[in-house]
Amino acid sequence: MNNKTKLHMSTDEFRKAGYKAIDWIADYYEKIEDYPVMSQLSPNEIINNLPDNPPIEGKKFDDILKDMDLLMNGITHWQSPNFHAFFPCSTSGPGILGDLLSTGLAVNGMNWITSPSATELEIHMLDWLVKMLDLPEYFLSSSSGGGAIQDTASSSSLIALLAAREKTTKTNSNKAGCNGNLTVYTSSQAHSSIEKAVKIAGIGTNNLRLVKTDKNFAMDVEHLRQLIDKDIKDKLKPSFVCATVGTTSSTALDPVEKIGKICKDLNIWLHVDSAMAGPAAICPEFRFVNKGLTYANSYTFNPHKWMLTNFDCSIFYIQNKKYLLNALSIMPEYLKNKQSSTEQVTDLRDWGIPLGRRFRALKLWSVINYYGVKGIQDYIRNDMHITQKLKEWISKDDRFEIIAPTPLTLICFRLKGSNDENEKLLYNINKSGSMYLSHTKLDNKYTLRFSIGTSTSSLDHVKNSWKKIQEFATQLRIS
Amino acid sequence: MNNKTKLHMSTDEFRKAGYKAIDWIADYYEKIEDYPVMSQLSPNEIINNLPDNPPIEGKKFDDILKDMDLLMNGITHWQSPNFHAFFPCSTSGPGILGDLLSTGLAVNGMNWITSPSATELEIHMLDWLVKMLDLPEYFLSSSSGGGAIQDTASSSSLIALLAAREKTTKTNSNKAGCNGNLTVYTSSQAHSSIEKAVKIAGIGTNNLRLVKTDKNFAMDVEHLRQLIDKDIKDKLKPSFVCATVGTTSSTALDPVEKIGKICKDLNIWLHVDSAMAGPAAICPEFRFVNKGLTYANSYTFNPHKWMLTNFDCSIFYIQNKKYLLNALSIMPEYLKNKQSSTEQVTDLRDWGIPLGRRFRALKLWSVINYYGVKGIQDYIRNDMHITQKLKEWISKDDRFEIIAPTPLTLICFRLKGSNDENEKLLYNINKSGSMYLSHTKLDNKYTLRFSIGTSTSSLDHVKNSWKKIQEFATQLRIS
Structure with missing residues (x-):
């Protein structure tokens, strides 16, 4: 924005175009139910309709806004x-x-001095979240630990693993590389990002142990202990356990407390991935998601999943920041500055993979202030209520079975029938455009996942969707 | 946004609050010169003025907007x-x-099916950029290669290193981990993110060779060759060279063509980091930044630096995508879908660290369409022109010396005097709030960096800033 040259958008033009962009979004939400939920396009349909070459002359923003019709x-x-x-x-x-x-301010909070507000608001919001969710006090910035915003839980888990790697090797793996003797443990139901992190960190999937799960798809602690004991016997170094609270497949809850005791005994890093489930703890009655968390060396959950804060916003906490800084900190000459050198300030560039950082704390600040703790509690409670109602309705239809516990807001259910039949049912549901569900396999059974939490959704929406699912099932068995 | 419950912001409220947010940004840009450029705050001043605890009851958005005064x-x-x-x-x-x-749509383009437009527009914008910057054709999506948007060049360089690591070890390091025999080369002037990537990837900084630079701070190819030969003799595996076009310290240009020939001969991965310099190639007369790029296995540049596309937007290209997918791809059951299984589509989650992805192509689409190729060329040319004028002015003042070549838009200059004197000069300049410069050390000389490219800046702004720098120098030598 610059009034001084013809080249750039003037502030006046920005104002007008900005109102139109805001209207475009408001209109979108008003008619959002008119669209098929899952895109019905074939591959390359968008690309084939885009100009082969970039425009030589510029366009008006109004025309760019019109082009959105194609992308929609x-x-x-x-x-x-x-x-x-x-x-x-x-x-x-x-x-x-x-x-x-944040986009308008367009500051880069890589160091404290490059925008103190970006760093300090982030630190403060993460302190608020410790209080809101009743998390261990050692995650507060005033302690030996602290936290920072990451893009996704994939990155949060990766940096947790790097911190653990450095701790286990006594900060030697940064220097000498990995030597293939570190081992990592997570359940077979854990998120794929753990395997990805093990690859990225140079530890190798040969050293990743997938712990068996029990009948509820939660980690089998006996098996964990056996795997660890065998590795110790084999002269390997168990270095990292990732427990999941609310697995992606079925929101299973790993027994964090029991896992934590083993980790504590054997000096193994415990990371807790609570990406979806974490925000439930804002309601005292749902604080079972925090059980055992006092054993965690690091913790992650995503406000962009279930706390009304748009993607991307994953929260990462660590018990002792020293290990993270050992793993990630760098200080080239061109980043040196007086404040950083006095160690009175935190430079958040050392708390993640990228150097540059958006001012993401601003959206958290806006969300927490707008809703207040009570508003977010109401939202979480409403989703938990909707889920229980849906569970009731599904239970009453004999054709269906619910095949995993429903501690949170995901229902794993299926037709009592073949995997093929369930796959066909899901295909028909999604192809109709009336809703979008995804699937998983549990005990090798093809299972539909009905996940609650989208902020625009109400009990009536879910009720209607359930009726439609019943109709799809009826049609499927007639045809 | 939901009209159906009291809890969430209604579309009507969003519309009104949105206009105010747009006005807030427009007003900010109109008065942006009234603020001290570098924040003059002391550590913790923001935190000390924020409420200790999160609000229990929510606030109006208007009040949140008022709170921005404190953060400013x-x-x-x-x-x-x-x-x-x-x-x-x-x-x-x-x-x-x-x-x-993109924020309003709030889609997550992790897989093609989760928003085909997000994936296809991203692929298409990266194809446009290949054409706009005259990059090697093997970076086009129709070839064996392709590209994807990353948050920062730090992440781009990291995934390049991971792809190279997998290629060198014949996809074994993902499985077996790193065994400490891979070596990596970059110049002593390269960005700190290369060292960080070497640590993250488990290769270890003991295996990072910092190549000497010549009098222009560009990589000394003879020394590179010596280091590689020695490592081969020592039974190590040279696996990755990062050449920099436009180093952070001084925008030095590594001799990519010569480096590339060595890499080709010895089958070593060549990554080219052109984070700042890359966009210059949109002007045919500045395509010296592309010299030797046909040897590159991977390439990165940042539209968020010098192409008017707000942070974060780093472009990553790879010659042969197979190596990247070998390094990063994962496919758990809950992400499987018909389209992905046919391999007719690209799932961008396998092109980076995070699983979830913002629809960042939209801002590139908006920028390229609004300015057109010509508009972006005008912007780049104007910055190059301003830099040359500033260089003239500095050269005419005998108290100063320019101590590195100025191929792009960064001038490295200093008072002919001690490091302390220059440090004091920079301190006074930045403390005044009238402008913000940073520094580096070149040949152990404390050097001021004057970097051009902020889109609001004009020749007059730079002229005024130069006059002020002269005055600060005069005052410093009087006092």
Whole structure:
């Protein structure tokens, strides 16, 4: 924005174009239910309709906004009230607008001095979250630990693993590389990002132990202990256990407390991945998701999943920041500055993979202030209530079975029938455009996942969707 | 946004609050020169003024917007026309609004099916950029290679290293971990993210060779060759060379062509980091930045630095995508879908560290369409022109020396005097709030960096800043 040259958008033009962009978004949410939830496009349909070459002359912003019509054909509507696939990416008005302010300011909070507010608001929001979710006090910035915002839980788990790697090798793996004797443990139901992190960190999947799960798809602690004992016997170094609270497949809850005791006894790093489940702890009655967390060396959960803060916003906490800084900190001459050298300030560039950082704390600030603790509690409680109602309805239809516990807001259910039949049912549901569900396999059974949490969704939406699922099932068995 | 419950912001409320947020940004840019460029705050001043505890009851968005006044005290104004520190994070009206649309849509483009437009527009924008910058054709999506948007060049360089690591070890390091015999080469002037990537990837900094630089601070190819030969003799496996086009310290240009020939002969991965310099190639007369690029196995540059696309937006290309997918791809059951299984589509989750992905292509689309190729060329040419004028002015003042070549838009200059004197000069300049410069050390000389490229800046701004620098120098030598 610059009034001084013809080249750039003037502030006046920005104002007008900005109102139109805001209207475009408001209009989108008003008609969001008119779209098929899952995009019905074939591969390359968008690319084939885009100009082969970039424009030589510029266009007006109004015309760019018109081009959105083309792109809308290829959108899968994550914010539709009928989106129940994967986990939600819940957004909200204050989240969007908080992020807009950050985009407008366009500061890079890599070091404290490059925008003290970006660093300090982030630290403070993470302190607020410790209090809101009743997390261990050692995650507060005033302790030996602390936290920082990451893009996703994949990155959070990766840096946890790097911190553990450095701790186990006494900060030697940064220097000498990995030597193939570190071992890592997580359940067979854990998120794929753990395997990815093990690859990235140079530890190697040969050294990743997938612990068996019990009948509830939660980690089998006996098996964990056996695997660890065998590795110790084999002169390997158990260095990292990732426990999951709310697995992606079925929101199973690993027994963190029992796992934590083993880790503590054997001096193994415990990371807890609570990406989806974490925000439940804002309600005292749902604090079972925090059970055993006092054993955690690091912890992650995602406000962009279930706390109304638009993607990306994953929270990472660590018990002792020293290990993270050992793993990631760098200080080239061109980044040196007076404040950093006095160690009175935190430079968040050392708390993640990228050097540059968006001012993401602003959207958290906006969301927490707009809703207040009570508002977020209401949202979480409402989702838990909707889930229990849906569970009731499914239980009453004899054709279906629910095949995993429902501690949170995901229901894993299926037709009592073959995997093929269930796959066909899901295909028909999603192809209809009326809703979007995803699937998993549990005990090798093809299973539909109905996930609650999209902020636009209400009990009525879910009720209607359930009726439609029943109809799809009826049709499937007639045809 | 939901009209159905009291809990969330209604679309009507969003519309009104959105206009205010747009006005807030427009007003900010109109008065941006009134702020001290570098924040003048002391550590913890922001935190000490924030409420200790999160609010129980929610607030109106208007009140949240008012709170911005407090945060503004701790902002370092990257978009000020007088910001010349580090490298620019150039933004623009169409960049901000393109990103706003993405934030509003709030889709997660992790897989093709989760929003085909997000994946296909990203692929297509990266194809456009290959054409705009005259990059090797093997970076086009129709070839064996392709590209994807990353958050920062730190992540781009990391995934390049991971792809190289897997190639060198014949995809074994993902499985067996690193065994400490891979070696990596970059110049002593390369970005700190290379060292960070070497640590993260488990290769170890003992295996990182910092190649000497010549009088222009560019990589000494003879020394590179010596280091590689020695490592081969020592039974190590040279696996990755990172050449920099436009180093962070001084925008030195490594001799990519010569480096490339060595890499080709010895089958070593060549990654080219052109984070700042890359966009210059949109002007045919500045395509010296592409020299030797046909040897590159991977390449990165940042539209968020010098192409008007707000942070974060780093472009990553690879010659043969197979190596990247070998390194990063994962396919758990809950992500499987018909389209992905047919391999007709690209799932961008396998092109980076995080699983989830923002729809970042939208801001690139908005910027390229708004400016057109010509508009971006005008912007780049104007910055190159301003830099040459500033260079003239500095050269005419005998008290100063320019101590590195100025191939792009960064001038490295200093008082002919002690390091202490120059450090004091920089301190006084930045403390005044009238502009923000950063520094580096070249040949152990403390050197001021004046970096051009912020989109709000004009020749007059730079002229005024130079006059002020002269005055600061005069005052320093009087006092």
